Amino acid sequence: MKWLFSFLNSYGMPAMLLLILLEYACFPVSSEIVLPFCGALAARQGFFYPLLILLSAIAGLLGTTLCYVVGRIGGKPLLDRIMKRFPKTRRGLEISFTYFHKKGAQIVLLGRFIPLCRTYLGFVAGAMCLPLPIYLSYSFIGIFFWNALLCGLGYFLQDNWPVVTSWYTRYKNILIPALAILLLFVIAAKLGKKTEKQC
DSSP states (O other), X not given: OHHHHHHHHHHHHHHHHHHHHHHHTTOSOOHHXXXXXXXXXXXXXXXXXXXXXXXXXXXXXXXXXXXXXHHHHHHHHHHHHHHHHOTTHHHHHHHHHHHHHHHTTHHHHHGGGSTTHHHHHHHHHHHTTOOHHHHXXXXXXXXXXXXXXXXXXXXXXXXXTHHHHHHHHHHHHHHHHHHHHHHHHHHHHHHHHHHHHHO
């Protein structure tokens, strides 16, 4: 991991955005480590927090769209071949398929808060032929909030950002459902206000 931190320190924001893009494109880097560190580094460099979240969300959206395109072109047969060739991906893909069948397009948003599902969601959404505009809009909202949370913790904790990883590991079974429920309430409240205005 030292080379990674050195790379980010040397090249700043472009390196951070590239790494976030790769993380969302299923490269083996953990968002629970990368995002808080990027937040801490951005704070040390005096980078404006709202702009950091916006740019990181765009980078994440580009990364997950690559997975969507692969899933859309290859379909379920390609995912079956991936699971056979890389057995470690089986559990994540199967979890993503299960959630997708239960929740449909909503899981594209909520899945950003669910371990394993978050990683493979783009492949599954593409293979299930979810329309691209729906995928992009739901993904952007989920990625924005997830990045805002983890980058924000790193940004405001700065040198204490490794605490985030230990908190996440210890409390993820409670934290993730709580965040997902909170996010649903926020979205429902906003949709309710829009409906009132239209009436």
